[in-house]
Structure formats: structure tokens, C-alpha cells
Amino acid sequence: MTRIGILGGSFNPAHAGHRAISLAALDALGLDEVWWLVSPGNPLKQSRSDMAPFAARFASATRMARHAPIRVSAIEQRLGTRYTVDTVIKLRRLYPKKHFIWLMGSDNLAQFDQWKGWRTIAREVPIAVIARPGYDRDALAAPAMGWLRRARRPAHQAKNWTQWRLPALVLLRFRPDPRSATQLRAADPAWQRHFLPDTDSPPTE
16 A cells, blocks of 8 residues: 655645655655645635646646655646545545545644535545644644644654544644745746746747
8 A cells, every 4th residue: 555645735836845845744654655736726725816827836846846756746637626625535536555644734724624624634534734834823723723633643653644543633843944935926926937838939840
């Protein structure tokens, strides 16, 4: 049974912080691979005007994942799923011989109760929450954490996650990484131009 960590997100753009936490989670959880699920459209972020086209976000993730046991996937686009709960249920049906654990930052745990079917997600797969600077207090005080508190498992038992009874949650703490997609977009608002075809270039023969 292959052990897969799932990191979903907009990857707007993907950056070294995504790679760092994925590699750290690979070791802490004894994973075979991490799958980056590039969302075709995050329901909580759809009103944002700075969301780059899917092709640019997917390309940035592919470049960042190079030479690592990280698989960049467009499976949500292929399945037509918009919500994590639907994706998780379908993944488990499609890949019955794989063990999945959901990876997310503590910033996402702070708003996890706003996700559609979040309790169902927790009953389908274990969850590993990775600490992010400035979000720990909000995450621990979040409504979802109140429901999941009894499901918390010790970090030193993280490699045993395939044996846990669900729901199950583990909090992981790695070296703090302040990098974020928000900072990258602020530094280079037109970052996507590096990943999309140059439509102004003359055609090649």
C-alpha cells in the first residue's frame, strides 16, 4: 500500500515553501510521495482578481516539484470536483490500494469549518496540520479544532498514521518558513508571464 500525502491548493504561484513542507512531511510521515492537487478554482477564493490561469499555476507547480518525490496533479480538473470533500471521496474510490493523508497549513485549519463537508473529510482521511508562522493561535482556537481535539495524535507517532482510527489529526512543526504566494505576487504581480506562452511573439515555422 503506497503512502500518499495530499497537498491541495491554488498554487498561485507554487513556491519553495510548498516544496519545503512537502519534503519535511515526506520524512515525518514516512510517505512514498506527495501529490500536489492544483485546484481549478478554490470556492473560498473565487472572487480574487489576482488568481492566475490554471495553466500558469500548474506550470509553476511542475517546475517547483522537479527532482523530488512530488507529483503535480490536475485530477480535480479531470474529475470536475470543486470541493475537497468530493475529491477525497473519489480519490479513495479510484485508488483503493493507496493510503492517503491530507496535508494542510495551520492557516487552513483556522478556517477548516468553512469547508464544505469538513467533518466528512476528517472521517475519510487522517489530517496532518503543518504549523505556519502567525497562525498557531487561530488554528488551535478554531471551531474545527474544537471538534477534532479528541482526534489529535502525538507527533512522535506520526509515521503510524495508516493505523489510526478516524477522525485523526496530527500537528507537525518544522523549521518556520515565512514564504508565501501573497508575498511573491506582491513582488511580481505579473509572475504568470513566466509560465504562459508569449502571445506577442511571432509564430515559428
